[in-house]
Amino acid sequence: MKRVVIIGIGFGGIRAARELAGQGLEVVLVDRNNYHLFQPLLYQVATAGLEQESIAYPIRAMSRHWTGTRFHLAEVRAVDFAACKVLTSHGEIGYDYLVVAAGSVTNFFGLDSVERHAYDLKKLADAERLRNQILTAFERAVVEPDPAKRRALMTFVIVGGGPTGVEFSGALIELVRYVLAKDYPELSVQAARVVLIEAFDRLMAAMPEQLQSYTLNKLRSMGVEVLLNARVTDAGPERVVLHDGAVIPAHTLFWSAGVKAAPLAGSLGVGLKPGGRVPVGADLSLSGHPEVFIVGDMAWLEQDGVPLPMVAPVAMQMGTYAGKAIKLREQNLPVPPFRYHDKGSMATIGKSAAVAMTHGMKLKGYPAWIAWLLLHLYYLIGFRNRVVVMLNWIWYYWFHERQVRLITDQDGTR
Numbered sequence: 001m002k003r004v005v006i007i008g009i010g011f012g013g014i015r016a017a018r019e020l021a022g023q024g025l026e027v028v029l030v031d032r033n034n035y036h037l038f039q040p041l042l043y044q045v046a047t048a049g050l051e052q053e054s055i056a057y058p059i060r061a062m063s064r065h066w067t068g069t070r071f072h073l074a075e076v077r078a079v080d081f082a083a084c085k086v087l088t089s090h091g092e093i094g095y096d097y098l099v100v101a102a103g104s105v106t107n108f109f110g111l112d113s114v115e116r117h118a119y120d121l122k123k124l125a126d127a128e129r130l131r132n133q134i135l136t137a138f139e140r141a142v143v144e145p146d147p148a149k150r151r152a153l154m155t156f157v158i159v160g161g162g163p164t165g166v167e168f169s170g171a172l173i174e175l176v177r178y179v180l181a182k183d184y185p186e187l188s189v190q191a192a193r194v195v196l197i198e199a200f201d202r203l204m205a206a207m208p209e210q211l212q213s214y215t216l217n218k219l220r221s222m223g224v225e226v227l228l229n230a231r232v233t234d235a236g237p238e239r240v241v242l243h244d245g246a247v248i249p250a251h252t253l254f255w256s257a258g259v260k261a262a263p264l265a266g267s268l269g270v271g272l273k274p275g276g277r278v279p280v281g282a283d284l285s286l287s288g289h290p291e292v293f294i295v296g297d298m299a300w301l302e303q304d305g306v307p308l309p310m311v312a313p314v315a316m317q318m319g320t321y322a323g324k325a326i327k328l329r330e331q332n333l334p335v336p337p338f339r340y341h342d343k344g345s346m347a348t349i350g351k352s353a354a355v356a357m358t359h360g361m362k363l364k365g366y367p368a369w370i371a372w373l374l375l376h377l378y379y380l381i382g383f384r385n386r387v388v389v390m391l392n393w394i395w396y397y398w399f400h401e402r403q404v405r406l407i408t409d410q411d412g413t414r
């Protein structure tokens, strides 16, 4: 029986696995985590809106229903293409076909001080760490006699005006204004600052202008300070420095200004494209290795002259395609080239406010928000997770409460 190894059970890997299960192939799933993570909702864990368990799902709970599939918990260190072997922290795994879907990591663009002092959101633990930091900062502010230091503790700087920065800023200002205001009556909530910094002259660059200005106006009306045409160049534990030398005293810096391919890309021994991404052919295979497919954030493929974005729908469509391509190869049938079908994009800004663009339609406000909620529930894995997430959202909608206001660890908070 031929063996397919899939590295990374994120959005791309999971789709490839589903396509290949029960097809008379041995499918080995390899991931450093024993769960699939729904990254688009990480910011809600960080802002105390959701339990971390509700946005993750055990890989074995999925694979036990997928005939011919088994899971291997390991860190992949490299691939030996000549010997057709994946080299992991727990031994080698031979393959006939390989799907590499190891995703991406945060890109700090060489800003070392920012990397040292900023929080990012890529892993489940990052979200918990950031939540601990936000809540600990408020606890410290309560006992801080110096007004300037208190304000710095209550200042949160967010870098990157894309969907993650916008969603996080909106969720954070709502946490502060609606929930923490009640928890900390001794603090003036008006003194808390949520500052969103964007290098370009607009937020949500991939959206139409009308939705960009809606996002900007909505965030500002909610109390977020949005700085456009501004760049962070340096950071310390209690300050953030902008390109023009301006200093924002702040204990919390959240970086969402970019991602780059997972470090595994660098160990594949091929020339990389911008963002460390791996160039692939029209069938997503690696040059000279038709049996190796690269999918998702790691893959660099241009369509109509522009590289495909590093987003979940691209990864899912690529994963499904790679699975189908392997099945076609096994039947000695031709494999058509991959084509991404863009069904649109969306982002939520706050309660009853979101922007969405789909099939030429532009939605904003309440209808976009409902569409966002339904779509995220649909793509979340696991019935229980969907119920828990929906209940949390309903609870917040009616009572303005976020239950997960827990500081689970104070190490690393400032």
Ligand SMILES: Cc1cc2nc3c(=O)[nH]c(=O)nc-3n(C[C@H](O)[C@H](O)[C@H](O)COP(=O)(O)OP(=O)(O)OC[C@H]3O[C@@H](n4cnc5c(N)ncnc54)[C@H](O)[C@@H]3O)c2cc1C
Binding pocket: 007, 008, 009, 010, 011, 012, 013, 030, 031, 032, 033, 035, 036, 037, 039, 040, 041, 042, 043, 074, 075, 076, 077, 101, 102, 103, 104, 121, 122, 163, 164, 262, 264, 295, 296, 297, 298, 310, 311, 312, 313, 315
């Ligand atoms: C905070 C945040 C918010 C986002 N919001 C959105 C959104 O709203 N809409 C949207 O479309 N996209 C969003 N994205 C982007 C989206 O999550 C990614 O594009 C998508 O996850 C890419 O899928 P992938 O399969 O390439 O990688 P991933 O889903 O990241 O999966 C990669 C997997 O590989 C594993 N892995 C990595 N390296 C190794 C290794 N060496 N050994 C073993 N296992 C390894 C990881 O553990 C992981 O399970 C968001 C991303 C983040 C971080």
